[in-house]
Amino acid sequence: MSAEMGSLEGNSSLLTRMLASSEQSPCLEHGHDSHHNSYEALMYLVLALTLGTAVLQLTTLPCLHGVPHTVLLFVLGFLCSLLYESTGDSLGVLGSAYKTMMGIDPHLLMFTMLPVLLTADAMAIDTSVARRVASQCLWLAGPGVLIASFATAGFLMFYLQWPFLLSLCMGSVLSATDPVAVVGLLKELGASPRLTVQIQGESLLNDGTAMVLFLVAYDMLKGVEYDAKKVFFFLVYMIGGSVMLGAFLGNLFSSWIRAAGKRLEHHSSIIQISLTMCCAYGTFILAEGVIGISGVLCTVAAALMLADAIWPKVVAKDSMHDVWHTFEYLGNTIIFFLAGGLTGNSIFSIAWSDWLHLFVIYAALMIIRATVLFCSRPLLRCLSADGTPVTKAEAAVMTWGGLRGAVGLSLAIRMQVEQADGAISVTDANRCLFFTGGIAALTLI
Secondary structure, X not given: OHHHHHHHHHHHHHHHHHHHHHHOOHHHHHHHHHHHHHHHHHHHHHHHHHHHHHHHHHOOOHHHOOXXXXXXXXXXXXXXXXXXXXXXXXXXXXXXHHHHHHOOOHHHHHHHHHHHHHHHHHHOOOHHHHXXXXXXXXXXXXXXXXXXXXXXXXXXHHHHOOOHHHHHHHHHHOOOEOOHHHHHHHHHHOOOHHHHXXXXXXXXXXXXXXXXXXXXXXXXXOOOOOOHHHHHHHHHHHHHHHHHHHHHHHHHHHHHHHHOOOOOOOOHHHHHHHHHXXXXXXXXXXXXXXXXXXXXXXXHHHHHHHHHHOHHXXXXXXXXXXXXXXXXXXXXXXXXXXXXXXXXXXXXXXXXXXXXXXXXHHHHHHHHHHXXXXXXXXXXXXXXXXXXXXXHHHHHHHHHOOOXXXXXXXXXXXXXXXXXXXXXXXXXXXXXXXXXXHHHHHHHO
């Protein structure tokens, strides 16, 4: 009996020591902090989506009809950031959520948002029209983007006195266009399908070109050495490998989705929609994260294969459209709200003269894009499958339709957070995001 009592007393003493040590355990404290960071980041996202939904409903009012909700979201994110910076920590848990999201990993942002945005755009393309304007889109999204990027870099070197590599990074960031708002407006106005698909196709493909050019310039800015031969093989590897892998995976998932198109089977629509999501994320993660090629080009190639092959076999077309429109809305909402917040966070380090620089850069970008498009009109006529010319009016619409959106903003956020491993000063990193966000807002207005 006494032995049992001694054993109980020993166990009790051991339990007491364990509880005491657990109260001081840094691991538990760290876990508690991680728990707080998790729900704080989630709270910021929920706030962004709630405000985004409210803004989207407001744009249905006659007085706000036609105003892109992404512009209003960018402004709201900017104002929320200014509110926090002016009130300090008095916002409590909302302030903590804001601070958590200001330190977001830009790679996480790209891996979560870009796949759905790219796939949603690609799956909305009319591929029968796209085949007729494919050569034109390839010219504008390939050599056209390179010309515009280097011209923009030259202007920034002269105007802002930036070094060449930083200017080229910004030139590639500002060359990535987003067709969402202008394509919706063109459809409402009854514009020709050819013009609509030209703008959509150029935007999708130039995202990939701009991303590859950005990666080369950004790596060189960080100190990676490239010669002409290395750049050539890098481009072949990135572009060729991405397109081939994307086409292969797109064909694979297209066959699977068509096989699941049993209209009398209750779960067919869920299976098909889920497979398109798996294709979008699986392609991007495999290309960008595992193999190290362009996730943007790979995802676009796969999504175009889906758009070309699956629609006749899709069981619930309306549901498929609604799901992808919702994903596109969610991705744009989070990126534009976050970009507005990050811009507001850095606004106190922005000189007043940069506001003037913003409008000058915007005007220069429009002139460069107009020059590339109008000078390309004879070549675009030759590249047309039926010899249809691009009229001056259409070239003007394509110039105005060169909106800046999610891809450019995600790259600018990466520059602002990483600062090229210290090669970009804090001031210039903030200016890059400020200019990108401001120009995105100006092109959307």
